[in-house]
Amino acid sequence: MLRHALVAVFASVSTGFVYAAAPSSPQPKSEQGPFKVTTVAEGFEHPWGLALLPDGRMLITERAGRLRLIDKNGKTSAPLQGLPKIAAGSQGGLLDLTLSPKFASDNLVYFSFSEPGEGGTGTAVARGKLAANALENVQVIWRQTPKVDSQLHFGSRIVFGPNDTMFITTGDRYNQRPKVQDLSTTIGKVIRLKSDGSVPADNPFVKREGARPEIWSYGHRNIQAAALHPQTQQLWTIEHGARGGDELNNPQAGKNYGWPVITYGVDYSGEKIGTGTEQAGMEQPVYYWDPVIAPSGALFYTGEAFKDWQGDLLIGSMTPGALVRLQMEGAKVVKETRYLGELKQRIRDVQQGQDGSIYLITDMPKGKILKLEPLAP
Ligand SMILES: [Ca+2]
Numbered sequence: 001m002l003r004h005a006l007v008a009v010f011a012s013v014s015t016g017f018v019y020a021a022a023p024s025s026p027q028p029k030s031e032q033g034p035f036k037v038t039t040v041a042e043g044f045e046h047p048w049g050l051a052l053l054p055d056g057r058m059l060i061t062e063r064a065g066r067l068r069l070i071d072k073n074g075k076t077s078a079p080l081q082g083l084p085k086i087a088a089g090s091q092g093g094l095l096d097l098t099l100s101p102k103f104a105s106d107n108l109v110y111f112s113f114s115e116p117g118e119g120g121t122g123t124a125v126a127r128g129k130l131a132a133n134a135l136e137n138v139q140v141i142w143r144q145t146p147k148v149d150s151q152l153h154f155g156s157r158i159v160f161g162p163n164d165t166m167f168i169t170t171g172d173r174y175n176q177r178p179k180v181q182d183l184s185t186t187i188g189k190v191i192r193l194k195s196d197g198s199v200p201a202d203n204p205f206v207k208r209e210g211a212r213p214e215i216w217s218y219g220h221r222n223i224q225a226a227a228l229h230p231q232t233q234q235l236w237t238i239e240h241g242a243r244g245g246d247e248l249n250n251p252q253a254g255k256n257y258g259w260p261v262i263t264y265g266v267d268y269s270g271e272k273i274g275t276g277t278e279q280a281g282m283e284q285p286v287y288y289w290d291p292v293i294a295p296s297g298a299l300f301y302t303g304e305a306f307k308d309w310q311g312d313l314l315i316g317s318m319t320p321g322a323l324v325r326l327q328m329e330g331a332k333v334v335k336e337t338r339y340l341g342e343l344k345q346r347i348r349d350v351q352q353g354q355d356g357s358i359y360l361i362t363d364m365p366k367g368k369i370l371k372l373e374p375l376a377p
Contacts, residue, residue: 020284021277021278021284022247022264022277022284022285022286022287022288023287023288023333024264024287024288024289024290025287025288025289025290025293025336026336027291028336028337028338029338029341030322030338030339030340030341030342031337031338031339032339033323033339033340033372034306034308034374034375035306035339035358035372035373035374035375036372036373036374036375037340037343037370037371037372038370038371038373039368039369039370039371040058040070040074040359040368040369040370040371041058041060041070041074041075041076041368041369042366042367042368042369043076043366043367043368044060044062044068044076044361044366044367044368044369045062045063045064045066045365045366045367046062046063046064046093046348046363046364046365046367047060047061047062047063047348047349047361047362047363047367047369048061048062048063048093048094048095048096048348048349048361048363049061049094049095049096049097049098049111049112049349049361050097050349050351050359050361050369051097051098051099051109051351052351052352052353052354052359053099053103054103054104054354056072057069057070057071057072058070058359058369059097059099059109059130060361060369061094061095061096061097061111062093062094062367063088063092063093063094063095063363064088064093064094065083065086065088065093065094065113066079066080066094067079067080067083067094067097067111067135068080070369077133078133080133080134080135081133081134081135082128082134082135082136082138083113083135083138084113084115084124084126084138084140085115085116086113086114086115086116087113087114087115087116087121087151088114089151090151090152091114091151091152091153091154092113092114092121092151092152092154093113093114094111094113095111095112095113095114095123095154095155095156096111096112096156096157096158096349097109097110097111097112097158098110098111098158098159098160100127100160100195101160101195106129107129107130108127108128108129108130109127109128109129109130109135110125110126110127110141110158110166111125111126111127111128111158112124112125112154112155112156112157112158112168113125113126114151114154115140115143115147116147117143117147118147119146119147119148119149120147120148120149120150121147121148121150121151121154122143122144122145122146122147122148123143123144123154123155123156123168123170123171124140124142124143124144125140125141125142125156125158125168125197126138126139126140126141127139127141139197141193141196141197142168142191142193142197142214144170144186144187145185145186145212146185146187148173148175148176148187149175150173150174150175150176152171152173152174152175153171153172153173153174153221153222153240154170154171154173154222155168155169155170155171155222155223155224156168156169156170156171156223156224157169157223157224157225157226157237157297159226159227159228159235160195160228161192161228161233161235162233163200164194164195165192165193165194165195165200166192166193166194166195167190167191167192167216167226167235168190168191168192168193169190169191169220169223169224169226169237169239170186170187170188170189170190170191170220170223171187171188171220171221171222171223171224171240172187172188172220172221172222172259172260173187173188174222176188177259177260180218180219180220180221180259180260181218181219181256181260181261183205183208183210183211183212183215183218184210184211184212185212186212186214186215188218188219188220188221188259189212189215189216189217189218189220190215190216190217190218190220190223190235190237190251191214191215191216192214192215192216193214199213199214203215203216203253204216204253204254205254216235216251216253216254217251217252217253217254217255217256217257218255218256218257219256219257219258219259219261219282219283220237220239220249220251220257220259221239221240221241221242221259221260221263222239222240223237223238223239223240224238224239224240224295224296224297225237225238225239225295225296225297225298225315225316226238226298227298227299227300227313228300229300230300230302230311231311234250235250235251236248236249236250236298236300236313237249237250237251238295238298238315239259239295240292240294240295241263241264241265241288241289241290241292242263242265242266242267242268242273243265243266243267243268243270243291243292244264244265244266244289244290244291244292245263245264245265245266245288245289245290245292246265246288246289246290246292246293246294246295247264247285247286247287247288247289248285248286248287248288248313248326248333249283249285249286250286250331252283255283256281256282256283257282257283257285258274258279258282258283259274260273260274261274261275261279261282262274262275262276262277262278262279262282263277264277264285264288264290265290265292286331286332286333287326287333292319293315293317293318293319293320293322293324294317294318294319294346295315295316295317295318295324296316296317296318296346296347296348296349296363297315297316297347297348297349297350297351297360297361298313298314298315298316298350299313299314299350299351299352300312300313300314301313301314301352301358302352303352303353303355303356303357303358304355304356305355305356305357305358305373305374306356306358306374309325311327311328312325312326312327312328313325313326313328314326314350314358315350316347316348316349316350316360317338317347318346318347318348318363319346320341320344321340321341321343321344321345321346321347322338322339322340322341322347323338323339323340323347323350323358323360323372324336324337324338325337325338325339340360343362345362345363345364345368346362346363346364347360347361347362347363348361348362348363348367349361353371357371357372357373358371358372359371359372360372
């Protein structure tokens, strides 16, 4: 303890800052959860995003570029018509989807995808009106700039916030690290828009010359899990590190989350990345994982079915494959628990049903929709 205290004192003398190093995962073993698991539907090719409709139907994306409806009996539709041109391949394709907060009246579905264009591909977000067998009037409302020659690290979760805002998470496109700290690009950023795609007047960089006005926060590697906190209405994100260094963040307006300058991981080759784990002007993660969980899909649980889980953050893990539960006290993680490790499935998205049951999708060549319900009393 004394030694740590001394190190902290010297650090504050030498740099003028005292850092609170982020707490890391204790790497818990997967345990039996208080639920039974059933398969709702199956046979999806690398499903990526799931949305639960108010009438009991579901919408699911397949990375290969298909969007399907699933009725209440688990019957799956043919692919819906009306999607834009999608650059499917490697990690690219049709990715997240989410319903408009006013879906009951506007019938709008928002989705993210890898868009082909001059220079390569880029993450994009579009919206369209759900009809019986199509999305109608599809309109691209945001495009990542610039498009680059890469099929990796597209992000991309869509999360609605308060006051008609929406967040879009992105990635560093794997081979574009220098652009992540560059505010003239939207690579490695969290984006904040109005629901029609326009830029909110109170975004942090709207008045900074040379910066993209839609940027909310920067210095992110690849964010494939994100959720709005039900009480604070703030965005929480979980991003992929390289080898080690997956991070939980609570991104604040205009702040720099460090990639690729600071990280708790190393490169896949074992080589060091950046300068270390801490630097002035760069935020520490709330929590990090090493080894990684490969996070995708997240929500703050608010249901009645699993009362003990209310307020907890549930995250899909693709590697080793689990449902990760973080118990929170305010903005701090107090406990990590893992479930479903025995399935050895890549959990790609997590959604909550109206009755509090939890729906997961597995990112596999023949992926499934799984439903978690409480064990009979
Ligand atoms: Ca970081």
